[in-house]
Amino acid sequence: MNNWKNNESFMQMEPDKQHMVELLVNSLHGKNLSEALPILSNWKDKLRSENITFTASEDKLLTDIFIEMLPPKQKSQYEFLRPFL
Secondary structure, three states, rough: HHHHHHOOOHHOHHHHHHHHHHHHHHEEEEOOHHHHHHHHHHHHHHHHOOOOOOOHHHHHHHHHHHHHHHHHHHHHHHHHHHHOO
């Protein structure tokens, strides 16, 4: 589950970005999709308030981490909702 910590995009992130990713992962652990979406929304608001932005490769890593944490049925639900997020 923590193999994302060895991802090149993660290892090259600034420490504040790494901290935010770890905060998100810890917050999402064990949550289903309906519980995760508000957490994700609040996390994105926190990023905006702190002027933290991610590169395209970092965004892809975040999406991969999020999807990896979901059960199979909820992965398909997320893929359906993804264009609206």
